[in-house]
Amino acid sequence: MDQKWIQILVILMFYQKIASGADLNKAVKEGGSIDIECQPPTTTHTIMWFRALDNSGMEFIISVSSSGLEKSKRSDYSDIFSKGTQSKQTVKSFKKSRDSGLYGCAALVGSELKFGKITRLLGETKKDTTEAPLTKPPNNQSATKTTCDCNKNKKPEPATPPLLCSILILAPLAGGCGLLLLLLIITAVYCNRKSYIHLQSLI
Incomplete structure (x- = not known):
């Protein structure tokens, strides 16, 4: 093949x-x-x-x-x-x-x-953590860094299916059609060969 x-x-x-x-x-x-x-x-x-x-x-x-x-x-x-x-x-x-x-x-x-x-x-997926900018402290207090957890307010992303539903439905159909087409081609070649041999025997 x-x-x-x-x-x-x-x-x-x-x-x-x-x-x-x-x-x-x-x-x-x-x-x-x-x-x-x-x-x-x-x-x-x-x-x-x-x-x-x-x-x-x-x-x-x-x-x-x-x-x-x-x-x-x-x-x-x-x-x-x-x-x-x-x-x-x-x-x-x-x-x-x-x-x-x-x-x-x-x-x-x-x-x-x-x-x-x-x-x-x-x-x-990369974890996204950002730092808040330094602000000027009142009354000469020392500056401190505050980190912002921005992922806290994010909504969880919905899980996406690995393949589209249409592919899951059409894939077996396409496979079956492919096999039927292959069988049709093999049958046509086989029948043509048989008829050719039969014609040769008649001549």
């Missing part, structure tokens, strides 16, 4: 897998480096890595052979990731707006997809 078809099929199946949520959550500092580990339950010649970002959608990262050879990768792979292996990828300099989301890998074993554990990367 063509590499592009395999990637599309894995993406569709990955959507169904991530609907149940991540196996592991990791909080990452802005600009920090983070290792993501993933190993499908069955070893195979090629493992493909994907991510589903909070701000956009699904992205193919890289496919790596068992010998560590990079078979295909995204164009900006070297800008975001360090050279990885089949079971580990490293985000060089984490950016919350660019890299927050779900990361995972998959292996195609025969006609079955095997997925490893999914990791969710979350950007750490």
Whole structure:
């Protein structure tokens, strides 16, 4: 099967897998480096890595052979990731707006997809503490610094779902449609081959 078809099929199946949520959550500092580990339950010649970002959608990262050879990768792979292996990828300099989301890998074993554990990367929120300016004390008293806890009056932010509800609904449908399309193509090729052999036998 063509590499592009395999990637599309894995993406569709990955959507169904991530609907149940991540196996592991990791909080990452802005600009920090983070290792993501993933190993499908069955070893195979090629493992493909994907991510589903909070701000956009699904992205193919890289496919790596068992010998560590990079078979295909995204164009900006070297800008975001360090050279990885089949079971580990490293985000060089984490950016919350660019890299927050779900990361995972998959292996195609025969006609079955095997997925490893999914990791969710979350950007750490910075604690915002500001100091109040010094005021001139009355009656020649010594000046004291007072700190202002500005987070005290802030309302807690509502928790946002990891993915939009529409994606969770449409992902299984898209996966099913993709599989039906693949079966239709295989059936059409098979039937054309049979009719060609039958015509040859008549001639």
